[in-house]
Amino acid sequence: MTPDTIQSLTHSALPWLDLAGISVFAVSGALAAAKAGQTMVTFAFFASVTAIGGGTMRDLLIGAPVFWMHDPVWISACLLVAVAVWFTPRRLWPLRAVEWFDAVGLAAYAVYGSGKALAYGIPPLPAAIMGVVTACLGGILRDVLAGTPSIVIRPELYVTAAAVAAGLYVALTSVGVAPWLAAVPAAGAGFGLRALALLRGLALPGYRR
Numbered sequence: 203m204t205p206d207t208i209q210s211l212t213h214s215a216l217p218w219l220d221l222a223g224i225s226v227f228a229v230s231g232a233l234a235a236a237k238a239g240q241t242m243v244t245f246a247f248f249a250s251v252t253a254i255g256g257g258t259m260r261d262l263l264i265g266a267p268v269f270w271m272h273d274p275v276w277i278s279a280c281l282l283v284a285v286a287v288w289f290t291p292r293r294l295w296p297l298r299a300v301e302w303f304d305a306v307g308l309a310a311y312a313v314y315g316s317g318k319a320l321a322y323g324i325p326p327l328p329a330a331i332m333g334v335v336t337a338c339l340g341g342i343l344r345d346v347l348a349g350t351p352s353i354v355i356r357p358e359l360y361v362t363a364a365a366v367a368a369g370l371y372v373a374l375t376s377v378g379v380a381p382w383l384a385a386v387p388a389a390g391a392g393f394g395l396r397a398l399a400l401l402r403g404l405a406l407p408g409y410r411r
Contacts, residue, residue: 220310220311220314221279222306222307222310223253223257223307223310223311223314223336223337224253224254224257224276224279224280225253225279225283225307226303226304226306226307226310227252227253227256227303227304227307227311227340227341228249228250228252228253228279228280228283228284229249229283229287229299229303230252230299230300230301230303230304230307230341230344231248231249231250231251231252231253231280231284231340231344232245232246232248232249232283232284232286232287232288233287233295233299233300233303234248234252234300234344234345234347234348234350235247235248235249235284235287235348236287236288236292236295237300237348238348238349242284242285242288245284245285245287245288246280246281246284246285247347248284248344248347248348249280249281249283249284249287250277250280250281250284251340251343251344251347252340252341252343252344253276253279253280253283253307253340254269254270254276254277254280254340255339255340255342255343255344256311256315256335256336256337256338256339256340256341257269257270257311257315257336257340258270259335259336259339260315260318260319260332260335260336261318263332263335264318264319264322264324264332265322266318266322298400301400302400304341304353305363305393305396305397305400306393307337307340307341308337308338308341308360308363308364308367308392308393308396309337309363309364309367309389309390309391309392309393309396310389311333311336311337311340312333312334312336312337312363312364312365312367312368312371312388312389312392313333313367313368313371313385313388313389313392314333314336315332315333315334315335315336315337315368316329316330316332316333316336316368316371316372317333317371317375317381317385318332318336319332319333320372320375326372326373326376327372329368329372330365330368330369330371330372331368332368333364333365333367333368333369333371333372334361334364334365334368337364337367337368337392338353338354338360338361338364341353341360342354357403357405357406357408358399358400358403358404358405359395359396359398359399359404359405359406360396360399362395362406363392363393363395363396363399364392366391366392366395367388367389367391367392367393368388368392370384370387370388370391370392371384371385371388371389374387374388
């Protein structure tokens with residue numbers, strides 16, 4: 203695969219998912235800082251780490267240039283989101299806003315992460331795992347920094363929702379479905395599963411032995 207092909211696939215095929223993932227994860231990070239009553243600097247740090255943490259790890263693992271190091275638009279978006287959240291009164295944010303913004307980012311970034319891994323020649327199964335890493339790592343870092351129980355050890359579905367989105371996208375594209383067309387049901391399935399977990403406490407059974 204030529205560099206021009208990789209560039210086209212990774213930066214043009216699904217740009218709206220990349221933008222959606224970055225933006226909503228940045229919002230969820232900034233809102234976590236707001237709940238903790240933190241400073242503007244912490245808002246910016248939480249927004250950035252949440253938004254770019256998973257994508258950074260993905261790029262390092264697949265051998266891609268770390269995306270935000272070569273284009274200032276992404277880190278700028280994180281900082282702008284942090285400022286916007288800072289100046290928005292808390293009463294205007296809906297209940298459980300962090301979780302719902304995170305759910306949107308989870309679905310979008312799981313699909314985009316697996317798509318970028320495929321574009322760099324990663325086989326289907328590892329590519330799907332890269333989608334999960336892209337979607338989940340930022341939220342994990344946010345929770346650790348905020349001193350709250352990590353989302354991955356809570357009972358409701360989280361990693362599973364990311365795996366469904368990434369796995370469905372990889373499966374559909376593997377049988378010839380166009381990337382933009384595969385992205386819609388894949389992201390929708392991931393978000394739908396996460397939404398059920400938030401609304402109804404849907405969870406996998408825990409270890410009982």
